[in-house]
Amino acid sequence: MLLKNFCQILIISCLTSQICGNIIYQDDGYMHPIHHKSFKSDANGHQPTYESDDFWKQSAQKELVKKRLIRPIEGQAKNVIFYLGDGMSVPTVTAARIFKGQQVDKLQFGEEGELHMDTFPFVGTSKTFCSDFQVADSACSATAYLTGSKANLGTIGVTPDVKLGNCSAQANPENHLSSILAWAQAQGKSTGIVTTTRITHASPAGCYAHIANRDWENDGAIIFDGEDPKLCPDIAKQLIMHDPGRNINVILGGGRSQFIPKTVVDVEFNVTGYRMDEVNLIDAWISAKKRNTASYVTTRDELLNVDTTKTDFLLGLFDPSHIAYYDLQLAQNDPSLEEMVEVAVQILSKNQNGFFLFVEGGRIDHAHHDNMVHRSLRETVEFDKAIKKGDEMTDEAETLIVVTSDHAHVMHFAGYPTRGTPILKYSEQFADDGLPYATLGYGNGPGPKWIARSTKKRHDIRLDNVDDPTYQAPVPVPNDSETHGGDDVLIFAKGPYAHLLTGVHQQSYIPHVVGYAACMGDGVKHCDS
Numbered sequence: 001m002l003l004k005n006f007c008q009i010l011i012i013s014c015l016t017s018q019i020c021g022n023i024i025y026q027d028d029g030y031m032h033p034i035h036h037k038s039f040k041s042d043a044n045g046h047q048p049t050y051e052s053d054d055f056w057k058q059s060a061q062k063e064l065v066k067k068r069l070i071r072p073i074e075g076q077a078k079n080v081i082f083y084l085g086d087g088m089s090v091p092t093v094t095a096a097r098i099f100k101g102q103q104v105d106k107l108q109f110g111e112e113g114e115l116h117m118d119t120f121p122f123v124g125t126s127k128t129f130c131s132d133f134q135v136a137d138s139a140c141s142a143t144a145y146l147t148g149s150k151a152n153l154g155t156i157g158v159t160p161d162v163k164l165g166n167c168s169a170q171a172n173p174e175n176h177l178s179s180i181l182a183w184a185q186a187q188g189k190s191t192g193i194v195t196t197t198r199i200t201h202a203s204p205a206g207c208y209a210h211i212a213n214r215d216w217e218n219d220g221a222i223i224f225d226g227e228d229p230k231l232c233p234d235i236a237k238q239l240i241m242h243d244p245g246r247n248i249n250v251i252l253g254g255g256r257s258q259f260i261p262k263t264v265v266d267v268e269f270n271v272t273g274y275r276m277d278e279v280n281l282i283d284a285w286i287s288a289k290k291r292n293t294a295s296y297v298t299t300r301d302e303l304l305n306v307d308t309t310k311t312d313f314l315l316g317l318f319d320p321s322h323i324a325y326y327d328l329q330l331a332q333n334d335p336s337l338e339e340m341v342e343v344a345v346q347i348l349s350k351n352q353n354g355f356f357l358f359v360e361g362g363r364i365d366h367a368h369h370d371n372m373v374h375r376s377l378r379e380t381v382e383f384d385k386a387i388k389k390g391d392e393m394t395d396e397a398e399t400l401i402v403v404t405s406d407h408a409h410v411m412h413f414a415g416y417p418t419r420g421t422p423i424l425k426y427s428e429q430f431a432d433d434g435l436p437y438a439t440l441g442y443g444n445g446p447g448p449k450w451i452a453r454s455t456k457k458r459h460d461i462r463l464d465n466v467d468d469p470t471y472q473a474p475v476p477v478p479n480d481s482e483t484h485g486g487d488d489v490l491i492f493a494k495g496p497y498a499h500l501l502t503g504v505h506q507q508s509y510i511p512h513v514v515g516y517a518a519c520m521g522d523g524v525k526h527c528d529s
């Protein structure tokens with residue numbers, strides 16, 4: 001209601017001033033129309049009227065002029081920030097942009113807004129299938145976009161010769177693939193991994209682990225599967241004890257239980273660790289580092305109090321499992337992704353050789369799996385804020401920033417809702433059964449079933465409270481967990497050699513461009529020529 005009144009005031013002021021139809025731009029190389037000023041109201045002032053043809057033509061002309069000035073940057077990338085939106089499908093990006101326009105930026109309609117990633121000058125797409133599956137999981141895809149080779153479903157940092165769960169194949173070093181994070185360390189760069197999931201979860205593990213089963217996050221999980229953790233070390237152990245994990249400067253995420261023995265109780269919650277080997281890997285990390293330059297933190301307050309000028313190694317594990325969803329973070333004293341990125345870049349950018357930082361918005365995927373559409377869009381907006389932060393803290397001339405996703409989801413964006421329809425609601429045009437359907441729906445998942453057993457009628461979504469972050473969209477195909485989707489995902493890029501990421505590519509192509517731009521890895525490099 002408030003928003004509507006606000007818009008009416010703007011419309012009236014627009015009618016009485018001479019600025020209607022004008023476009024105002026910020027002079028930062030990208031186009032940002034200043035929205036409200038470009039709308040005209042009709043005579044009664046109620047029905048919105050839309051941007052004029054002049055608005056669209058002038059916007060496009062201005063964009064064209066700016067775009068013509070964009071030149072590929074062909075110097076070496078000193079720094080690389082690799083942003084991964086887990087499960088951030090194309091409809092997720094579009095819907096999050098409108099969600100942000102409506103709920104965060106409070107624009108007149110919402111569709112006219114933009115995400116920070118939208119401002120990147122180069123965009124391509126990534127084909128996400130794994131070696132053996134048409135639709136990817138986060139393990140095989142992490143292998144592709146971090147090591148440069150596709151792999152089998154559920155495996156991380158190992159070649160397609162390693163089938164899911166084959167411990168002896170994992171144990172053979174010939175089957176190990178090295179990641180762009182390892183390549184960066186070999187060039188003397190500082191390295192970091194930041195995620196909202198467990199730090200041992202599939203995506204961040206792609207930076208440092210070689211594992212035949214993504215579930216082998218601790219030794220207990222390996223024993224449970226009847227394998228020998230001495231032959232196949234678990235993901236947490238690889239992070240703390242092996243290369244390149246033990247050399248990583250900044251490690252921020254969740255997952256404490258993977259690192260502590262099952263006899264030890266967590267610092268914040270009444271849960272015990274998972275480790276069977278009695279090793280406290282957090283203590284091992286602390287004692288392996290020089291005390292005066294290393295810190296271990298477990299809360300947001302501690303993270304924000306880290307003196308980054310004096311810190312070269314930082315381990316932050318904020319939860320026994322994943323970091324809380326955005327809407328619960330403050331209550332749990334968990335940092336936001338943006339806050340973690342800020343601290344990480346401050347520490348890593350002290351290295352004159354540059355840095356590599358991996359940042360995952362990991363819970364976009366989790367919310368989708370639960371059909372929590374509101375939460376998933378919120379998490380995407382949070383991810384976008386972390387992108388903006390990293391971009392603002394670095395220089396485009398020497399920093400390659402890649403933003404991509406590992407796989408899609410089955411959330412669709414449907415129907416003919418009118419302009420400005422709240423993105424979490426429904427269009428006014430009803431289906432043949434006389435009921436509306438949500439603009440954003442899922443093909444499957446645990447949400448309420450589409451057809452109510454009692455009435456045999458489709459669920460009436462007008463009764464739902466979509467403002468609740470835990471709201472679950474109704475689904476036609478019931479399943480415990482909503483599935484991933486097989487459609488291509490976007491790659492947004494800026495900085496040195498970002499233009500090499502335009503076009504349609506195999507997911508495994510991406511790290512080859514990173515290696516080329518930053519002069520690292522075994523492939524062809526900018527510095528060779």
Ligand SMILES: *[C@@H]1O[C@H](CO)[C@@H](O)[C@H](O)[C@H]1NC(C)=O
Nearest residue numbers: 161163166167168169170172
């Ligand atoms: C596991 O990998 C080993 C070595 O690569 C291979 O000899 C064996 O047949 C594989 N086992 C299975 C069950 O696929």
Ligand SMILES: *[C@@H]1O[C@H](CO)[C@@H](O)[C@H](O)[C@H]1NC(C)=O
Nearest residue numbers: 264265266268269270271272
């Ligand atoms: C912690 O959990 C254990 C087992 O679940 C329970 O027996 C114990 O009472 C709990 N302690 C506290 C302080 O809540």
Ligand SMILES: *[C@@H]1O[C@H](CO)[C@@H](O)[C@H](O)[C@H]1NC(C)=O
Nearest residue numbers: 444445478479480481482483
């Ligand atoms: C249903 O969800 C489970 C996860 O709980 C998943 O493993 C399974 O593949 C899903 N089933 C189908 C048919 O997609």
Ligand SMILES: [Zn+2]
Nearest residue numbers: 087138365484
């Ligand atoms: Zn997933």
